[in-house]
Amino acid sequence: MIHVSNLSKSFRDxxxxxxxxxxxxxxxxxxxxxxxGAGKTTMIKILTGQLSYxxxxxxxxxxxxxxxxxxxxxxxxxxxxxxxxFGILMDNFGLYERLSCAGNLKVFADIYGVPHSKIRPALxxxxxxxxxxxxxxxxxxxxxxxxxxxxxxxxxxDIIFLxxxxxxxxxxxxxxxxxxxxxxxKEGATIFLTTHNxxxxxxxCDKVFFxxxxxxxxxxxxxxxxxxxxxxxxxxxxxxxxxxxEAVFLDITGKEAREEI
Amino acid sequence: xxxxxxIIRKQLADTLKNKTILIQFILFPVLTVxxxxxxxxxxxxxxxxxxxxxxxxxxxxxxxxxxxIIAEEKEKNTLRVLMMxxxxxxxxxxxxxxxVWTLCMIGAMVMMMGVTGDRxxxxxxxxxxxxxxxxxxxxxxxxFARNLMMATSLTMPIMLILAFAPMLAMFNDTIRKVAKxxxxxxxxxxxxxxxxxxxxxxxxxxxxxxxxxxxxAFIFAYQRKGLD
Numbered sequence: 001m002i003h004v005s006n007l008s009k010s011f012r013d014x015x016x017x018x019x020x021x022x023x024x025x026x027x028x029x030x031x032x033x034x035x036x037g038a039g040k041t042t043m044i045k046i047l048t049g050q051l052s053y054x055x056x057x058x059x060x061x062x063x064x065x066x067x068x069x070x071x072x073x074x075x076x077x078x079x080x081x082x083x084x085x086f087g088i089l090m091d092n093f094g095l096y097e098r099l100s101c102a103g104n105l106k107v108f109a110d111i112y113g114v115p116h117s118k119i120r121p122a123l124x125x126x127x128x129x130x131x132x133x134x135x136x137x138x139x140x141x142x143x144x145x146x147x148x149x150x151x152x153x154x155x156x157x158d159i160i161f162l163x164x165x166x167x168x169x170x171x172x173x174x175x176x177x178x179x180x181x182x183x184x185x186k187e188g189a190t191i192f193l194t195t196h197n198x199x200x201x202x203x204x205c206d207k208v209f210f211x212x213x214x215x216x217x218x219x220x221x222x223x224x225x226x227x228x229x230x231x232x233x234x235x236x237x238x239x240x241x242x243x244x245x246e247a248v249f250l251d252i253t254g255k256e257a258r259e260e261i
Numbered sequence: 262x263x264x265x266x267x268i269i270r271k272q273l274a275d276t277l278k279n280k281t282i283l284i285q286f287i288l289f290p291v292l293t294v295x296x297x298x299x300x301x302x303x304x305x306x307x308x309x310x311x312x313x314x315x316x317x318x319x320x321x322x323x324x325x326x327x328x329x330i331i332a333e334e335k336e337k338n339t340l341r342v343l344m345m346x347x348x349x350x351x352x353x354x355x356x357x358x359x360x361v362w363t364l365c366m367i368g369a370m371v372m373m374m375g376v377t378g379d380r381x382x383x384x385x386x387x388x389x390x391x392x393x394x395x396x397x398x399x400x401x402x403x404x405f406a407r408n409l410m411m412a413t414s415l416t417m418p419i420m421l422i423l424a425f426a427p428m429l430a431m432f433n434d435t436i437r438k439v440a441k442x443x444x445x446x447x448x449x450x451x452x453x454x455x456x457x458x459x460x461x462x463x464x465x466x467x468x469x470x471x472x473x474x475x476x477x478a479f480i481f482a483y484q485r486k487g488l489d
Contacts, residue, residue: 018344048345083347094337096271098278111346135278151342 001024001159001190002047007056009042016042018214019056024207027243029181029191031201031222039093040194041209044161047192048088060159061085078162082114087157087189089148097137102149104136105154112155119154126150126180142173149180153189160184162193166200176202199243202226243247264341264348268356270362272288272330276364284363285326289318292363295474306453311375313428316449317385319391319420320424323467326361331488333411340488342356350488358396363390378456390468391448395423397475405482444471 002024009017014098016039024030028082035120045051046058061082096104105119126146132137137146145165151162165181166174181204182252185191195201201208210218218225229235264387276282299368306312324355330356334340343353362438369388389457408410440446449484454460 050341050345086345087343090338090341092338093342094339096275096277096339097337099271103274107267107271108342108346109346110270111264111343152389 001061002155002192003057003059005046005057006060007043007046007053007055007058009039009046009051015214017046017053020120020211020214020217021056022209023215024190024192026190027185027188028206029185029193029204031205031208032192032194032211033196033198033208034194036196037052038211039214040211041163044090044163044192044194048086048161082107084155085158087152087155087167087172088243089152089158089160089162089165091167093148095136095144095151097145098135100133101131101139101150102133104147105151108151114155122146122150122154123181123256125153140173142169142176145169145177146180149177153180155185158190160191162191164170164194164196166195166197174200205239264307264352265359268343268353269360270361272357282326282484284327285322286368289314289322293372294374305435308386311372312452313451315369315372315388315452317364317424319388319395319448320422320427320445321420322364322385323361323392324420324423325396325401325460326364327357327396327399328406328412328416329409330361330400331358331400332406332409335403335406336408343420344488349484353399353488358400361396361399362392376455380410383455384452385463387448387451388425391444392451393473394468396457397472397479398423401475401479401482404479404486404488415446442467442471447471 002022004023005021007017007020008015011023015120020043022030032043034040042051046053082126096107099107101123102119105122106116108114109116109119120129120132123132126149128146128150131143131147136144139147149165152162162181163169169177181191181193185204191204193204205222207220208218208222208225209216220228226235276286278400293311293314296314297308298399300310305399314317334343344350361427366385369385372388372455373381373384380467402419403416407458416476423443423445426443427446428439430440430446430449437446444467447467451464
């Protein structure tokens with residue numbers, strides 16, 4: 001579904017991405033992990049045509065009629081059809097704060113040609129049905145994230161790009177978001193996400209890439225990577241106090257969240 | 262066309278809850294109606310308040326509304342979401358422009374209540390042209406500004422000149438000579454006559470030149486900054 005070959009990108013003198021190559025098969029969840037400033041958001045921006053790159057090639061949608069390999073290194077000029085097949089959640093993508101949750105989704109339902117009858121189910125799928133008429137400005141950060149996810153998923157995109165979807169959320173909201181992402185995968189969507197949250201990556205991703213100093217330092221199935229590193233004696237796995245504390249948090253904050261552990 | 266309508270509908274829903282923008286559209290029409298009905302001074306020019314506030318309306322409402330709408334969308338990154346959802350820049354700008362122009366024209370119709378029947382088409386025509394030029398200026402500022410605060414800082418002096426110069430020109434000849442280069446003063450003079458046959462070539466040329474300069478500013482801002 002996504003094919004990246006020898007991709008390079010620099011900002012002034014700093015090389016952020018250095019000959020990166022990877023493939024994302026259709027119907028999978030692939031995570032791009034790495035420290036802040038590693039180039040994760042840059043990668044999503046390049047893949048979604050928001051940013052140009054210096055070298056290499058990017059191909060999204062392999063089948064005929066999709067956005068094909070871009071010969072140049074300009075920001076990929078996506079066609080309208082390609083954009084309709086994308087669902088993108090960036091950290092800084094905003095909402096219409098004065099509009100209600102339904103009002104926000106109506107704008108994009110009209111753009112995507114989705115009937116208004118699908119707005120309520122879309123809100124229901126992210127647990128915001130009761131906030132149907134509530135202004136976006138009155139939502140908590142977690143609710144705003146879920147509303148953004150509803151906007152991303154509403155038109156059933158083929159590829160979903162999520163830039164740190166659980167960033168800044170409490171464990172309960174983060175788990176709710178993870179559940180929604182898992183549901184979308186079951187429905188057949190291909191999901192490319194970036195995250196700092198290793199627990200989230202382990203839970204969601206079929207494959208992860210560790211980006212460090214502009215290069216892919218490690219790649220593979222997250223569980224297999226953990227086992228390999230443990231077998232090699234490079235790491236020792238035991239429950240951390242953070243894991244225990246998170247379990248306590250979820251136990252205190254509700255039955256529903258507890259069931260999701 | 263579909264996306265233009267979406268933008269117009271979105272703006273309409275948003276403006277009803279945005280008091281800062283809403284007041285721009287309502288203030289001068291309401292002031293005009295109130296002042297025309299409440300104040301009658303002997304020897305005062307016919308439709309004095311209508312003409313005065315009409316020009317101030319042209320210089321303020323479309324300029325600030327357009328600049329604020331575009332700058333706010335840029336600041337909150339909702340514009341990028343729209344662009345990524347397949348709304349093209351010209352669709353967005355046209356949607357915002359049509360929306361602001363239509364609301365201003367509704368305001369102009371309210372102001373027109375004090376204008377006699379046969380002069381109404383001319384009044385609306387003059388207002389419509391003025392709104393279009395101000396929308397161009399507002400769009401240029403909105404595109405050029407990085408955020409809402411910058412847009413407000415840029416809009417304020419331009420708005421004050423365009424809106425108040427025609428009024429100040431009534432009291433000071435030097436200001437009048439300088440302000441003649443602005444389309445708002447020319448529109449004020451046309452409104453004073455309100456007769457299409459009495460419009461001077463010089464006025465038409467100045468208004469046209471203003472429109473060309475502002476179109477140039479709009480194109481410059483768009484090429485320099487883009488919409489996203």
